[in-house]
Amino acid sequence: MPQPVPLVARARVSDRTGMVQLPGGTFRMGTDDSSGFAADGEGPIREVELDPFLIDRFAVSNDDFAAFVEASGYVTEAERYGWSYVFAGFLASELRRISPRLEATPWWAGVEGAQWRSPEGPGSTLQGRADHPVVHVSWDDAQAYAQWAGKRLPTEAQWEYAARGGHEQRRYSWGEELTPGGAHMANIWQGRFPVKNTLDDGFAGTAPVDAFPPNDYRLHNMAGNVWEWCADWWTTDHDTAVQQNPPGPSTGSAKVMRGGSYLCHESYCNRYRVAARTSNTIGSAGGNLGFRCVADVFGSQRAT
Numbered sequence: 001m002p003q004p005v006p007l008v009a010r011a012r013v014s015d016r017t018g019m020v021q022l023p024g025g026t027f028r029m030g031t032d033d034s035s036g037f038a039a040d041g042e043g044p045i046r047e048v049e050l051d052p053f054l055i056d057r058f059a060v061s062n063d064d065f066a067a068f069v070e071a072s073g074y075v076t077e078a079e080r081y082g083w084s085y086v087f088a089g090f091l092a093s094e095l096r097r098i099s100p101r102l103e104a105t106p107w108w109a110g111v112e113g114a115q116w117r118s119p120e121g122p123g124s125t126l127q128g129r130a131d132h133p134v135v136h137v138s139w140d141d142a143q144a145y146a147q148w149a150g151k152r153l154p155t156e157a158q159w160e161y162a163a164r165g166g167h168e169q170r171r172y173s174w175g176e177e178l179t180p181g182g183a184h185m186a187n188i189w190q191g192r193f194p195v196k197n198t199l200d201d202g203f204a205g206t207a208p209v210d211a212f213p214p215n216d217y218r219l220h221n222m223a224g225n226v227w228e229w230c231a232d233w234w235t236t237d238h239d240t241a242v243q244q245n246p247p248g249p250s251t252g253s254a255k256v257m258r259g260g261s262y263l264c265h266e267s268y269c270n271r272y273r274v275a276a277r278t279s280n281t282i283g284s285a286g287g288n289l290g291f292r293c294v295a296d297v298f299g300s301q302r303a304t
């Protein structure tokens with residue numbers, strides 16, 4: 001057996017702009033922490049082995065997505081359907097009045113004309129948000145971007161391994177405390193959800209993709225800001241045998257999302273924890289859902 005090398009020390013920035021190469025190896029995925037959401041399938045903890053891979057240091061930005069659309073002529077699903085979900089608190093009163101709400105989560109309004117270029121519907125623009133994560137992109141849209149970029153969506157195991165930053169079983173991607181020394185480490189909700197956001201972290205909606213300190217793998221916003229699509233179909237029933245490069249279930253009805261968003265709040269949904277997870281159907285889009293990509297390490301082989 002070779003001596004284990006600290007994972008953090010082995011991560012290095014790749015030649016490929018904005019990506020970092022992670023060493024792979026074995027890590028413990030999930031959590032058995034009772035303060036999490038057991039029904040989400042956060043546990044049980046299981047050992048996963050991964051080959052080395054490259055991952056974007058940032059979520060795909062509006063500028064990145066614009067380059068893709070310009071080059072390919074791609075039209076997103078929210079544009080084709082003609083509407084998407086927007087946090088009602090961001091809407092002008094007129095739009096708020098006419099936009100239907102979701103019954104269980106009335107802070108979500110279905111807004112006609114909401115799409116990646118107009119995140120709050122008609123009249124809203126990306127001005128000042130070129131470096132914010134693209135939102136209102138479905139899983140299919142994210143997949144199309146990744147293919148164009150010569151990349152892939154991360155498997156859920158890759159995503160969680162990356163988010164953990166080389167540390168075993170911490171609560172957050174930066175450590176154990178939500179605000180160490182009073183510092184905000186992620187773009188989440190402060191105040192009383194969903195009526196009052198005190199903006200202690202500086203942001204109501206999305207923040208720039210490089211906002212907040214990176215984790216120890218130099219990855220930004222693995223918690224908060226926007227949920228990130230993963231490649232895997234959703235399940236809450238995990239294989240506990242040691243798995244190598246698990247791709248998730250072979251089929252399903254929803255795809256995994258990880259990381260939490262600017263709407264996550266301690267009292268209601270603390271899904272900015274590094275083991276937290278949720279799902280959405282592949283055609284779904286919303287104002288707090290984006291993605292980042294991974295790629296293979298060209299020509300490399302994992303030492304066995």
Ligand SMILES: [Cu+2]
Binds near residue numbers: 260263265271272
């Ligand atoms: Cu949440």
